[in-house]
Amino acid sequence: MKIAKTIKEVREIVSEWKKLGLSVGLVPTMGYLHEGHQSLIRCSNENDRTVVSVFVNPIQFGPNEDFASYPRDLERDTKKCEEAGADLIFAPEASEMYAEDFSSFVDMTGPTDELCGLRRPGHFRGVCTVVSKLFNIVTPDRAYFGQKDAQQLAVIRRMVRDLSFGIEIVGCPIVREEDGLAKSSRNTYLSADERKAAVVISKSLKAGQEMIEKGETDTAKIIASITAMIESEPLAKIDYIKAVDADSIEPVDTVSGRILFAAAVYIGKTRLIDNFIAERN
Ligand code: PAF
Secondary structure (H helix, E strand, O other), X not given: OEEEOOHHHHHHHHHHHHHOOOOEEEEEEOOOOOHHHHHHHHHHOOOOEEEEEEOOOHHHOOOOOOOOOOOOOHHHHHHHXXXXXXXXXXXXXXXXXXXXXXXXXXXXXXXXXXXXXXXXXXXXXXXXXXXXXXXXXXOOOEEEEEHHHHHHHHHHHHHHHHOOOOOEEEEEOOOEOOOOOEOOHHHHHOOHHHHHHHHHHHHHHHHHHHHHHOOOOEHHHHHHHHHXXXXXXXXXXXXXXXXXEOOOOOEOOEOOEEEEEEEEEEEOOEEEXXXXXXXXX
């Protein structure tokens, strides 16, 4: 497995592939890979070559967030990439991505105004900026993002459309632990008790989904039921539970069209997100 540390190396390798007429998939990650990331790499194997970027992007973390403690282990990530069939890892240092006087950012209004965009000011500016850079460096045909970060997926789709990137964005399903907890690198922060408590997030969302299957269309009632279930868990503290249009991320009152039910919940000090999409015409 080749690990490129510089933009120049990636450009040289990808340009050789392109000369041979090979298609290229990109899986952007912040490392500490788990089966969720591996499923993205496996989706990307529909391309002739797959590049995985491993970069804990400083500019998408707020001042009181977990940038410093975010788990990092490139050796472990390399094995996971090999297992899943990736061809190249791009693992730059922050100085390779951001010059000291870096001052150009990709900003967005609309899909970034709700959910994590509201709760984490500047987060999506950081995500859009680094993903744009990765798109310009790797020039993939397709890029793969997890549905667990549903707002991020909607934001990236909007950015690619608005800025005419000409890259196909592929959303891949959430991968879960056996008890339903969505896989996340941040699950490693949980103590044994917190890990047990964390299952309340997926359980409550599943109960909400069942209400819709039984005919409930009032998003306030569904959110109230999800909220009550999560509040019954002493280690859980809700950051937000919201129903929004899955593409525009605008709040909705009724389940009609593609509706994203998104939750952000603190389990102890760890902030976890999860969601489901309901479709009804
Ligand atoms: O989803 C993530 O891990 C990050 O937000 C991403 C897309 C790799 C950008 O840093």
